[in-house]
Amino acid sequence: MDTTVPRDRTSGWVLSVRDLARGAGLQRELTTRLPAPAAVSLPLLGIPEGDPVDLELRLEAVHEGVLVTGTAHADLTGECSRCLLPLHEGITVDLQELYLAAPPAEGADEQPLVEHETVDLEPVFRDAVVTALPFRPLCRPDCEGLCADCGIRLEDAPAGHGHERVDPRWAALAGLAGTRETSNTETEER
Numbered sequence: 001m002d003t004t005v006p007r008d009r010t011s012g013w014v015l016s017v018r019d020l021a022r023g024a025g026l027q028r029e030l031t032t033r034l035p036a037p038a039a040v041s042l043p044l045l046g047i048p049e050g051d052p053v054d055l056e057l058r059l060e061a062v063h064e065g066v067l068v069t070g071t072a073h074a075d076l077t078g079e080c081s082r083c084l085l086p087l088h089e090g091i092t093v094d095l096q097e098l099y100l101a102a103p104p105a106e107g108a109d110e111q112p113l114v115e116h117e118t119v120d121l122e123p124v125f126r127d128a129v130v131t132a133l134p135f136r137p138l139c140r141p142d143c144e145g146l147c148a149d150c151g152i153r154l155e156d157a158p159a160g161h162g163h164e165r166v167d168p169r170w171a172a173l174a175g176l177a178g179t180r181e182t183s184n185t186e187t188e189e190r
């Protein structure tokens with residue numbers, strides 16, 4: 001029975017749009033930095049809770065309600081899915097959401113609403129980031145991963161890293177691979 005995250009933490013993501021209520025056509029730009037909400041991540045990569053998120057937004061009163069567009073930028077922390085190397089990289093996502101002034105007559109439950117003259121940016125932000133995250137992040141596209149035998153990161157291992165249980169005859173062949181054996185043992189790949 002832990003106390004849940006204080007309301008406070010997320011309140012920054014709820015933006016007042018009171019000033020836009022007077023009618024369509026009004027708009028406002030907003031540049032701000034907010035602490036990342038919880039759970040903006042996949043298992044291997046994400047934005048740590050509380051880390052700064054830089055937002056450049058345009059809030060626009062439209063016929064149906066309030067249109068929010070813009071970008072969010074933050075730093076990701078995680079690890080390579082193959083070699084477990086720590087990853088740190090930036091992510092920038094586009095945000096776009098229409099907040100309806102009134103619930104639609106039917107259906108379209110997924111469309112968020114302007115509530116109490118505010119819009120809640122957090123779900124939009126989370127969706128945009130999580131959708132953009134790779135399920136299997138890599139330190140580089142051709143990461144070789146870890147040695148299945150000893151767990152060393154193959155990129156850091158000396159060339160020809162291997163283990164005793166490799167049949168010595170294969171090792172001998174490998175040694176010759178640079179010369180005549182190539183033509184015999186390998187069918188052409190190019």
Ligand SMILES: [Zn+2]
Pocket residue numbers: 080081082083084085138139140143144145
């Ligand atoms: Zn890697």
Ligand SMILES: [Zn+2]
Pocket residue numbers: 147148149150151152161162163
């Ligand atoms: Zn090894």
